[in-house]
Structure formats: C-alpha cells, structure tokens
Amino acid sequence: MSLLEVLGEAVSQELQAMGFGRREVRLERPARAEHGDWATTVALSLAKEAGRPPREIASELADRLNRRVLDHVVGVEVAGPGFVNFRLGPGWLHAVLEEVVDAGDDDYARCGSGQGERVQVEFVSANPTGPLHVGNGWLGSYGDALARILDRCGYVVEREYYVNDTGGQIRALGRSLLALRRGDDVPEQGYRGAYVAELAAEYQGPDAASPGSAPLEEDVLAAGRWASGRILSQIQSTLESLGIHYDTWYSQAKIEEGGALGETMAVFERAGLLYEEDGALMLATTEFGDVRDRVMRKSADKGGDYTYLAGDLAYHRDKFLVRGFDRVIDVFGADHHGQVASLKAGVAALGVDPSRLEVRLGQMVSLSDGGEAVKMSKRSGNFVALHELIEELGPSPTRLLSLVSSIDQATTVDLAVVRSQSAESPVFYVQYAHARISAIGRVRRERGIEMRPLSEVNLGQLVHERELAVLRSLEALPEVVRVAAAERAPHRLTAWVRELASRFHGFYHDCRVMGEGVSPDLTQARLWLVEAAAIGLRIGLSLLGVEAPEHMGNPGQQDSAAAEVSS
RNA sequence: GCCCCCGUAGCUCAGCGGAUAGAGCGCCGGCCUCCGGAGCCGGGUGCGCAGGUUCGAGUCCUGCCGGGGGCACCA
Numbered sequence: 089m090s091l092l093e094v095l096g097e098a099v100s101q102e103l104q105a106m107g108f109g110r111r112e113v114r115l116e117r118p119a120r121a122e123h124g125d126w127a128t129t130v131a132l133s134l135a136k137e138a139g140r141p142p143r144e145i146a147s148e149l150a151d152r153l154n155r156r157v158l159d160h161v162v163g164v165e166v167a168g169p170g171f172v173n174f175r176l177g178p179g180w181l182h183a184v185l186e187e188v189v190d191a192g193d194d195d196y197a198r199c200g201s202g203q204g205e206r207v208q209v210e211f212v213s214a215n216p217t218g219p220l221h222v223g224n225g226w227l228g229s230y231g232d233a234l235a236r237i238l239d240r241c242g243y244v245v246e247r248e249y250y251v252n253d254t255g256g257q258i259r260a261l262g263r264s265l266l267a268l269r270r271g272d273d274v275p276e277q278g279y280r281g282a283y284v285a286e287l288a289a290e291y292q293g294p295d296a297a298s299p300g301s302a303p304l305e306e307d308v309l310a311a312g313r314w315a316s317g318r319i320l321s322q323i324q325s326t327l328e329s330l331g332i333h334y335d336t337w338y339s340q341a342k343i344e345e346g347g348a349l350g351e352t353m354a355v356f357e358r359a360g361l362l363y364e365e366d367g368a369l370m371l372a373t374t375e376f377g378d379v380r381d382r383v384m385r386k387s388a389d390k391g392g393d394y395t396y397l398a399g400d401l402a403y404h405r406d407k408f409l410v411r412g413f414d415r416v417i418d419v420f421g422a423d424h425h426g427q428v429a430s431l432k433a434g435v436a437a438l439g440v441d442p443s444r445l446e447v448r449l450g451q452m453v454s455l456s457d458g459g460e461a462v463k464m465s466k467r468s469g470n471f472v473a474l475h476e477l478i479e480e481l482g483p484s485p486t487r488l489l490s491l492v493s494s495i496d497q498a499t500t501v502d503l504a505v506v507r508s509q510s511a512e513s514p515v516f517y518v519q520y521a522h523a524r525i526s527a528i529g530r531v532r533r534e535r536g537i538e539m540r541p542l543s544e545v546n547l548g549q550l551v552h553e554r555e556l557a558v559l560r561s562l563e564a565l566p567e568v569v570r571v572a573a574a575e576r577a578p579h580r581l582t583a584w585v586r587e588l589a590s591r592f593h594g595f596y597h598d599c600r601v602m603g604e605g606v607s608p609d610l611t612q613a614r615l616w617l618v619e620a621a622a623i624g625l626r627i628g629l630s631l632l633g634v635e636a637p638e639h640m641g642n643p644g645q646q647d648s649a650a651a652e653v654s655s
Numbered sequence: 656g657c658c659c660c661c662g663u664a665g666c667u668c669a670g671c672g673g674a675u676a677g678a679g680c681g682c683c684g685g686c687c688u689c690c691g692g693a694g695c696c697g698g699g700u701g702c703g704c705a706g707g708u709u710c711g712a713g714u715c716c717u718g719c720c721g722g723g724g725g726c727a728c729c730a
Contacts, residue, residue, distance in 0.1 A: 119674070129673060132710055142710065168674045169710075215730070257730055277729095340730095368728055379657080379726080386728040396730045425659055425725045451660055452724065492679090493668055496660055498723055500667075505680075514679070516693050524691065531690045571671065583669055586678075597686095597695040604689070618690095640693065 091160060091180055092126070099128055099172075102152040106145075108134060115174075117564070121553075124165065124173035125180070131170040142170030181559035182547035188562050188620040189542055197566040197627055201573060202243030208407060209235045211419035212327065213250040216320040217261045218281055222501060223421060223453040225330065225474040226490040229633065230450060231419045232332045233491055233578035236631045241573040246335040246413075250403065253316055254341040255396065259305075262312025264288075266295050266303045287315050326475045330483050331633045343402050349394055352402040352438070353384065361437050371401075376433035376442070397427070401434040408440045417446045417576070422498075425449055448576055450495035458504035472503065481506060481513065484634045488515040491582045491632055514586060518629065519637055521589040521596075525622045526638035528601055532615065537602060539615050549613040554595040558617060561588040562624045569631070578632060585628035592621050 089097070096113040104110055115126040131146035138145060146166040153164040153172070160180040165173045188196050211231025214224050232247065239245045252258075264278035268288035274280045293310050297303045320337075327334075343349065353369075356362045361372045367387030374381050384398040407416050420427070428447050436442040455462040455472055462472060478486050489506075492514060493499055506513070532539070550556070565584065572580040600606050601614040629636045 116671085116673075119676090123674065127673090129711090132673080135710060171674065252730065255730055366728085370728095383728045390728045393728090395728070399730095422660065422724045426727090427725090429658080429726095449659070449724090454723090497668075498661065502667080505667080517679085520691085520693050524694085528690050535690090567671090575671090579669080580671090583678085586669090590678085593694055594696095596690080597692095600690070602690060640691080 091183075095126060095158065095161070095174060096128075098153060098156060098158055099130065099149070102149055102156075103130065103134075105152065106148060108138070118171075118173060123167060123171065124163075124175040126174040126176070128172050128174075129170075131166075131172060135170065146170040146172050178551050178556055179548070181556055181563065182550060184559050184563045185547060185550070185617060185620045186542060188623050189616060193623055193626050193630075196623060197569045198240055198242070199566060199570045199573070200242045201570055202238060202241045204242060204244060205414045206244045206246075206412070207238060207415040207417060208246045208248055208411075208413045209238070209417045209419065210248045210250055212323075212332075213252070214323065215252040215257050216316040216323060217257050217279060218319065219283060220323055220326050220474040222455060222472060222474055222477055223450070225326075225477065225486060226453045226499075227419050227421065227450045227495070228327055228330060228332050228474075229487045229490040230448075230495050230578060232330075233487075233581070233632050234417070234419075234576055236633065237569060237573045237578055237581065240569060240631060243573075247333070248336045248338055249334045251320060251337055251339050253313070253320070253339055254344055258312035258316050259308050260312075261315050262308040262310070263303065265291055265311045265315050266308060269295070270299075283319070284315070287318060291315070322475075326478065329475070329478055330487055338403070340399055340403070343399055343406070344394070348402040348406060349398060352398070352405045355405065355438055356384075359437065359439070371398075371434065371437060373430050373433035373437065376436035378429045378433040382430045382434070397430055397434065400427075400431060401438065404431070404435050404440075404445065405438050408435070408444065409438065413444075415444050415446065417448060419448045419450060422449045422451045446576070448495065451498035453490075454498070454500050456500055456502045456504075458502070462503070477506075484519070485513045485515040488518070488582065488632065488634050489513055491578050494577060494579050514582075515634060516640070517593075518585050518589040518625070519635070520640055521592045522622065522625045522629070522636040523638060523640045524596055525592070525618050525625070528615075528618055532602060535602065537611065537615075539619075540612050542616055545612045545616055546609055547613050547616070549607075549610045550617060552595075552599055554591070554598045555614070555617055557591040558588070558595050558621050561591050562620055565624055565627065572631075581628055581631055585625065585632065588621065588624055588628065592625075595621075 092115055096115055099113040099115075100111060103113070111130075113128055113130055115128050118124055118127045131142045131149060134145055135142035143166060150164045150166050150172050153161075160176045160183075161174055162177045163175040165175065167173050191198075209231050212220070212224050212228045214220055220228075235245045235247050260275070260277050261279055261284070264274045264280065264284050265288045267274050267278065268285050269291060274284075291311060291314060293307070293314055295303055295307050295311075297307065324337075353362065356371055361375065362384070363370050363372070367389065368383045369385035370381045371384050372381050382397055383395050385394050386392055404416070407413050418431075428449070431447070432442045432445055435445050481489070489501070550559070561584070568580055568584045572578055595617075599614060601618060602611050606614075626636045
C-alpha cells in the first residue's frame, strides 16, 4: 500500500470508530506549505449529516489519528473551517526519490489506466492542397503528445493521418496548376499561393486541350494528384521535423476505389436506414441524434457522387469494424464542428457505440504581428506556414509553445513577440534546467567524484525547503500523467514540467551540490536528487515531444534546424 | 435562430468543488571569488454580469452580456 492509501485507510477506520459509515477517503495536497503535506476534508462534508460542527468532528478525528503510529506522520492538525492536515517528516519524500530512481526514465509515472485498450488517434489530416499552417502544428503537437501520454498509461496507441487525396479540392488544385502553367488566371475556386506557381513550373504532365478551351478532366485530375502528392510529402517532412511520426497514412482514394463505400451502404441498407429523396440517397441520421438526415450519394444532377460524409463513414467503419479499434479519438479544428453530430450519428448507425468515438475540437489559432491580426487563407496563399515558424523558432520551442494552453482555448500567437523573444520562450527555461543538470554531471566527472550506490547514501540530509520542493513535484508526476491522459489534456503536463524546472532552478540557486562547505555525504544525497530531477524532466519532456538537451546553445543562436526532436 | 469553445493581472495563458487565485512577458529594484545569470529573490493589479446548487464556487447549473467557430446534394 502506498503512503496515501495507508493514510486514507487510517482516516476511514477512525471515522468508522466514530460511528460514521465506511467510505473512501481521498487526500488532497494543500495549496500552502503551512497546511502540511496532505489534507482531508471529510469533516467538512460529514458535518451536515452528523449534525455536528465540522471543527468538532475534525478535532476528534485528529486526536484519534495522533494516537496512532503512522509512518512519516509527525502530526495531524485541524485548521480553518475543519480541514484535517497531515504534517509529514521529509522521509516520505526521500522514499519518493528512491522510487523515481528505481523506476527510472522508462517506468516512473507509468499508469495502467488504459488497460491495453487499442486506441487510434487521428490528427492533423489536413488536405494536401497546401502547406500546413500554424493551427495544424498546434493540433499536431497536441495529437502526438496525447498519443505519447496515452501510451504511457497503458493504451495501445496508433497515430493516423487521413489523406484527403480525392474530390473537388484536388481537382481545384489541378486546375490552378494547369492555369498557372498556361499563364492564365487562377480559376475562381482555385489555389493561388506562391507554392502553386512553383509546382506549376515543375510539372511535366499533359494538358491535351487546345489553347483557349478548358483543360480535360483527366489532365486536371492527373495534375491535381501529382501536386497533392508533392505537397503531402512536404507536409510529412514538416511533421517529422516536429518529431511527429504516424503509423498510418490512410488514403481516402483507397476507400473510394475499394469496395468500402458499397459495403458501408449495405450495412445501412440492411438496417433500413437508407431512403431516396429528390434523387439523392439519404441516411436517417436523425434517428441517432442528428438535426437532419444526411445525403450519402448526391442526385444525378449534382454529379451522383458519394458525399464526403459517406466516405468518412466508410472510413470510420474501417476503423471500428475492420481494424477493430476499441476507441477512436479524432482531433479536428473547431471549423469542423458541424461534422461531429452527423459523424457520431453515422457511427451509431453502423451499430458502433458512439461513445467509442471521441472528437476533440481544437479552437482556432490566430496570428498577429505586433498586435495586428494576420489573416490566413490557403486559397489566397496569404498565410504563415508552419514550417516557417519551425525554421524561425526550432522544433522544440514550437512544440512547447503549442502545448502551453488547452486546445479549448482559442489562442493568439504574436509573431513579433515570438521573433524578438525566441530565446525567452517557455522551452528554454525548462531545457536550461536539464542542461544545468548535465553540467553538474560533467563537473562531477571532471572532479573525479564517484556517485555511491543510492542504498549507501543518507538521504536524510535532504531537508532544505528547496530540495523538498523538487521532490514534491516528482511525487506528483504519476498523478499528473494520469490526469493528462484521462482529460486528454497534455497541457497539464506542460504546466508540471515548468513547475519542476522552476523548483529545480530554485534548488540550484540555493543548494550547492559540490564544493567548499558541502560535506561529501550531502554531495552524494544531492547528486541523487539531481538525478531524480533529471529523470522527471526527461519523462515530462519526452511525453510532450520536446528535447531534453545536455547543452544550451548561445542565446539567440539556436541551431534550430538541427534540433530534431527525439521520440 | 440553433450548436460548440472562451471571457481570470496591461498582454499571452495556467488553475483536480476546498484554505490567502498563480506563471510567463512587460515595468521597477536587489543577487555571481564557487556546479552555465537563458538563473534566483522582492515589488501590484484580476475571476464579464445576475441568480442558483453546496458546509465551501474562478471551477457545477440557469439566464444575460461580450469574443471566436460551426450549422451544404463543399471537402
């Protein structure tokens, strides 16, 4: 049993002895150090049913607990309206240090909450009609960090990118390409960014239509496919540079060319959910909570093609019923909000429990430059590409910047601030802590100081408030990881990493590890504290996909391109 | 009109129903004979409004106000 379980059980037993029913007792961390190390609020919540003042219950409980012998507990006190606070000796934190070191980078702060559930995280999935924008990068970092965190919690995770390599947007891209190559104006619904012109100059494919007349459909399609293939490989390398690696790049064209659409429609047909209306094939999604039924196949006068939703449902049928994922997490931008209800309804129509499909919507990321909004549009070509931001900042700063706040929060990135203060982005603060730790190791080796085995080191020397603060952070990591996974909220881990870094910097400032005035015993204990902090930092940073470097470059001269993020 | 997200410090954002709401940036002052000062310490301002639930609400519920996004036989 962990210390927390022991304390909770002790409280629970005393409450029973006091005549209350058996109940789980949860302990919480007080916000302030003078309130002790752990606290319980049971007296507050029991006061009403007991008809007794909360402080009275609390003090009886505290008295009883004080008569017991509990490991590490030096005192139980009543405070405020009826909190029962446990004050612990530093030994419990020394035990945390040992636990961190014993488990190490691979095993500390693992949790089994996933129970081997097979989960797919689909994210970014931007159409290959242009470079990724900054918002794609934010959701890319999010999806990848989420996948890493879920993996550490015992989920079996696959990362997937759904490639929209078919349909009207690809044709529009092809038409734009051919028009630019001919020297014509880009058509109304076309793409006019500089990247299209570059591709047009390079394109060798056919354009058999006579000058002045519209290009042949097959030439448009060929041009579109070629261009989107090129763009997709650029997207791939941009994501790779951020340390994002997919297990599967899933082609929409394969869905459409294979029999998946027909099979999916057959499922709906058998369920009696299809009908015709005005020549279109409709799915009765309203039976599953949608606001209106949806078109699966357009009427002949609209081209008779299957809709995007039909393809998407065939795709989700593949995820759940062919590949057999227990759970699917789709990470979309908020501009896809309108799809969610029909997608979930369609999944339900497939006979899949729709709670197995989670859709996480990331709110918009907007850019400003010195306070002035930067409008972005792929079609107009006026936007800041993700790869440009990465080139300017480096992969790790880009990732951490995008993982600071919740995806529920629409954020504004001020390019002027980012440019002028790139050396002050949150990542440096955290990475510097790790680099300092590495520096301590280098100095230790230079001075020929051996690290004795942890079992021979007297951790009882670690009593400085700065030392204990580092250990308190480390103690909290397993729960932070668990909560970050459960809430699908990697930014909680970002907050934790910053807290640990802050406490480490404070320790570093006030507590010398080696040198005059530091006894050899204290040096040994502190070296192990530093090692534990390093483990914590590396775990946190690796789950976020941010490098933990051994050296920092010169300020302002980050060799960002070389800083490939390790996974 | 309906649906989703958000209103917390001058700005960008954290904040698990608990005690005196926190960081970073910016501003003002301190701190290096010693492991990297990209650091440490101090200084002040804030939960959009109104109800409700609760022993206790920034956090949950309702309404209002304000901002963003979405409501196709587009993808």
